[in-house]
């Protein structure tokens with residue numbers, strides 16, 4: 001793609017011009033936007049860039065390891081991997097309210113990030129994967145003009161706190177262009193085409209509260225569901241798909257015995273921008289297959305339901 005090749009060169013020149021010989025830090029989330037931002041900046045200024053990955057322990061299965069090994073081994077980008085799972089999960093214990101969860105995660109994220117940035121020292125620039133829609137849409141992207149439906153946590157709030165200059169090389173791009181740029185920079189297709197994943201991670205897919213045990217059950221169910229979606233060739237058609245582990249136990253029967261375990265809800269939607277969404281009309285045979293595998297393979301789940309709510313009136317995430 002010649003356009004993206006040209007954009008890449010132009011962006012690299014602009015980053016060099018802006019940053020000079022100063023140090024830059026970039027928060028990695030594991031998603032496409034922050035990854036493309038980091039790789040582009042590293043091409044421009046090399047090891048003047050340090051990435052900080054605050055691992056909150058709320059990622060999907062293998063996700064944290066994949067990001068860390070990709071940055072360290074494939075791209076050789078200096079990366080600080082902060083394992084903060086104990087802190088995050090500890091502070092989330094007993095917290096049920098969705099907004100309270102988001103606030104805790106947002107605060108801990110900023111505190112952890114600041115601490116690591118201070119250790120690096122002498123940093124003048126903070127890199128962010130801000131996209132064009134974020135620039136033009138400064139109101140909450142789920143809420144109307146005056147209602148906040150969900151206080152979205154990304155790295156929002158960091159720039160003001162940290163007193164650093166911003167480097168935002170994706171400010172002119174839309175999501176599909178960021179993906180194209182990612183390909184141009186050598187990111188593997190399966191990474192570039194990943195579904196969006198919310199900043200607060202699996203915490204907002206555990207209504208009723210977060211525990212290590214529930215996280216573990218949810219991760220297993222989620223991995224099986226996504227595996228079945230990939231096998232069915234549906235991954236790229238769907239905007240976002242995930243499992244939610246409900247705080248509801250139901251009675252079941254397995255072999256000769258009675259079970260009393262949790263319900264898992266499956267969600268899949270199509271969307272253009274996440275603002276509105278339609279539930280995905282799976283074949284019943286697909287749903288049956290996914291449900292059977294989850295119930296057979298995941299200890300702790302004995303019932304699976306499918307969410308047929310579109311947005312509006314539902315939101316994509318359950319919390």
Ligand code: XMP
Pocket residue numbers: 102142150151152153154196197198199200240274275311314315316317318319
């Ligand atoms: P909702 O649930 O509001 O989600 O319909 C719309 C899109 O936003 C994602 N989402 C979040 N992303 N921080 C994020 O970075 C958040 O707190 C958050 N909440 C929802 C959601 O996954 C979907 O893609």
